Amino acid sequence: MAKQLDYHAIREIFSRFQAAEPEPEGELEHVNVYTLLVAVALSAQATDAGVNKATRKLFAIADTPQKMLDLGLDGLTGHIKTIGLFRQKAKNVMKLSEILVAQYDGEVPSSRAALQALPGVGRKTANVVLNMWWGQPAQAVDTHIFRVGNRTGIAPGKTVDAVERAIEDNVPADFQRHAHHWLILHGRYTCKARKPLCRTCIIRDLCPYEDKTV
Template identity: 80%
Template sequence: MSRQLDYHTIREIFDRFHAAEPEPKGELDHTNLYTLLVAVALSAQATDVGVNKATRALFEIADTPQKMLDLGIDGLTEHIKTIGLFRQKAKNVIRLSEILVAEYGGEVPNSRAALNSLPGVGRKTANVVLNMWWRYPAQAVDTHIFRVANRTGIAPGKDVVAVERALEDNIPVDYLQHAHHWMILHGRYICKARKPMCPTCPIRDLCPYKDKTL
C-alpha cells in the first residue's frame, strides 16, 4: 500500500486519463439493462472476453427476464458452460429473472439495495450497473481497481469497501463518473498484477509505488 496522494496529484492523474480517453467504456457486451446486469453477474471470476463470447448467442434469444425463464436453466447452462462457476451462475440468473418478473414487473430496479437483494448480485455488480446504465458515479472495486488504488495512493484501503469510500472521497467530482473505467483499464493493460508496465505508464512520475519495473 502506497502513501495517500494529495488532491493536486490525484487531479493530475485523472487529467491524464481523461486526455488519453475522454469517454472510457466498459468492455462487457450487452443490448439493454437486463443483459448488462446478467453480463456483469457472469463476469465474476471470469474475463470480459470469455463472457462476451458466451453471451453473444445467448442475448440474441434471451434479452429479457421472461425470455431467460423460457430458455430455462438447461438452455442457459449450455450457453455459459465455458465460464467459470457456470452452474451456480446459471442458477442465480434464473432465480434473479424470476424475482424481476414477480416483484419488479420484469424491469431491473435502480437502487443499490434492490440490486444487492438479487441472487448473484453483490455490491460490485450493483455499482457497475448503476454506473454504466444510470451514469451514477458509483465506484465498483474489482481486483484491478483495488490494486491500482493502493499502488498509486489514489485511494489506499485494506478492503474493497474502504477503497470504494476513499475513491468517492478523494477523486475530484468531475471525474467520478468515469473513474471506475479509467482505473479498470489502467489495471488491466498497464498496472498489471505481476509485471506492471511502469516504463510506459502515463502516470509513472506521479505514482509512489516502490516496486516499479524498469
C-alpha cells in the same frame, strides 16, 4: 500500500486519464440493462472476454427476464458452460429473472438496495450497473482497482470497501462518473499485477510505487 496522494496529484492523474480516454467504457457486451446485469453477474471470477464469447448467442435469444425464463435452466446452462462456476451462476440468473418478472414487471430496478437483493448480485455488480446504465458515480472495486488504488496512493485501503470509500472521498467530483473505468483499464493494460508497464505509464512521475519496472 502507498501513502495517500494529495488532491492536486490525484486531479492531475485523472486529467491525464481523461485526456487519453475521454469516454471510457466497460468491456462487457450487452444490449440493454437486463443483459448488462446478467453479464456482470456472470463475470465474477471470469474474464470479460470469456463472458462475451458465451453471451453473444445467449443475448440474441434471451434479452429479457421472461425470455430467459422461457429458455429454461438447461438452455441457459448450455450457453454459459465455458464460464467458471456456471452451474451456480445459471441458477442465480434464473432466480433473479423470476424476481424481476414477479416483482418489477420485468424491469431492472435502479436502486442499489433492490439490485443487491437479487440472487448473485453483490455490491460490485450493483455499482457496475448503476454506473454504466444510469450514469451514477458508483465505484465498482475489482482486483484491478484494488491494486491500482493501493499502488498509486489514489485510493489506499486494506479492504475493497475501504478502497471504494477512498475513491469516493479522494477523486474530484468531476471525475467520479468514469473513475472506476479509468482505473480498471489502467490496471488491466498498464499497471498489471506481476509486471506493470511503468516505462509507458502516463502517470509514472506521479506514482509513488517503489518497485517500478524499467
